Amino acid sequence: MMDMKVANLGAASMSMPAIGEPVTRNEEANHELSIRVRDLNLWYGQTQALQNINIDVYQKNVTALIGPSGCGKSTFLRCLNRMNDLIRGVRIEGLVEMDGRDVNEVRMDEVALRRRVGMVFQKPNPFPKSIYENIAYAPRMHDLVSRKADQDELVERALQDAGLWNEVKDKLHQPGTSLSGGQQQRLCIARAIAVQPDVILMDEPTSALDPISTATIEDLMDKLKKQFTIITVTHNMQQAARVADYTAFFHLGELIEYNDTKTMFSNPHTKKAEDYITGRYG
Numbered sequence: 650m651m652d653m654k655v656a657n658l659g660a661a662s663m664s665m666p667a668i669g670e671p672v673t674r675n676e677e678a679n680h681e682l683s684i685r686v687r688d689l690n691l692w693y694g695q696t697q698a699l700q701n702i703n704i705d706v707y708q709k710n711v712t713a714l715i716g717p718s719g720c721g722k723s724t725f726l727r728c729l730n731r732m733n734d735l736i737r738g739v740r741i742e743g744l745v746e747m748d749g750r751d752v753n754e755v756r757m758d759e760v761a762l763r764r765r766v767g768m769v770f771q772k773p774n775p776f777p778k779s780i781y782e783n784i785a786y787a788p789r790m791h792d793l794v795s796r797k798a799d800q801d802e803l804v805e806r807a808l809q810d811a812g813l814w815n816e817v818k819d820k821l822h823q824p825g826t827s828l829s830g831g832q833q834q835r836l837c838i839a840r841a842i843a844v845q846p847d848v849i850l851m852d853e854p855t856s857a858l859d860p861i862s863t864a865t866i867e868d869l870m871d872k873l874k875k876q877f878t879i880i881t882v883t884h885n886m887q888q889a890a891r892v893a894d895y896t897a898f899f900h901l902g903e904l905i906e907y908n909d910t911k912t913m914f915s916n917p918h919t920k921k922a923e924d925y926i927t928g929r930y931g
């Protein structure tokens with residue numbers, strides 16, 4: 650487990666973090682607990698994809714998940730909103746607790762869970778509906794709004810918060826798919842935040858975008874973390890270093906190191922994380 654690995658590397662001057670905690674704290678970050686994961690194991694059929702994951706994710710921060718292809722980042726992300734339940738042959742053991750409640754509890758309503766935990770994917774995936782409806786649909790389904798005026802207000806607020814309002818305010822009834830890739834991704838972010846989730850999961854949200862759209866989304870993540878807890882998967886080390894308060898390094902299904910981002914990139918405590926970050930493999 651992570652703390653043992655750290656101990657093996659002889660981080661003698663540090664006090665040992667408790668299970669699930671980062672090795673080094675980011676003193677600027679918020680430390681109210683959002684998600685507590687304990688001894689999480691996941692199998693696809695006979696193949697184990699996650700092994701004994703322990704992590705505390707803090708509210709209103711950006712936490713980046715990094716690691717070589719196939720190490721389990723997306724699988725882990727999907728455990729947080731139970732999207733793995735949709736995959737046949739998946740078996741999950743362990744605890745994923747959000748605000749003190751086990752998300753895998755039988756009585757936990759998946760629809761309600763996915764309202765609290767929004768998701769943004771690698772490829773922008775707006776609904777085949779208007780820009781307006783892309784935002785208004787879910788809040789209506791969840792009975793968050795009914796009056797037209799309230800819906801209008803909510804649509805405007807979500808688009809403002811996603812930094813898209815000025816670009817689309819005169820064409821709200823055009824299809825979401827008529828926007829550029831970067832705009833579509835911000836539309837998907839607006840759609841995710843319109844239901845006021847606690848957590849937003851992002852799975853390589855900028856990997857299909859050009860550098861300018863990428864920078865726009867990164868700025869947006871920095872703004873949105875004031876309101877939401879963001880967990881993002883990225884292959885882009887510079888992006889993790891720029892946007893994340895905390896970074897978790899996965900390798901072959903294990904969480905090898907969880908650390909304050911600055912420490913992770915300047916003084917990683919495990920050889921594997923160091924090799925990956927410095928491009929020696931992965």
Ligand SMILES: Nc1ncnc2c1ncn2[C@@H]1O[C@H](COP(=O)(O)OP(=O)(O)OP(=O)(O)O)[C@@H](O)[C@H]1O
Pocket residue numbers: 693698716717718719720721722723724725736
């Ligand atoms: N639906 C699935 N069925 C069977 N095995 C899967 C499934 N999804 C992922 N896996 C396997 O689980 C392991 C972890 O995959 P996952 O997609 O979580 O890794 P990742 O770190 O997100 O990779 P990448 O960076 O390439 O997206 C891999 O060995 C992968 O082949």
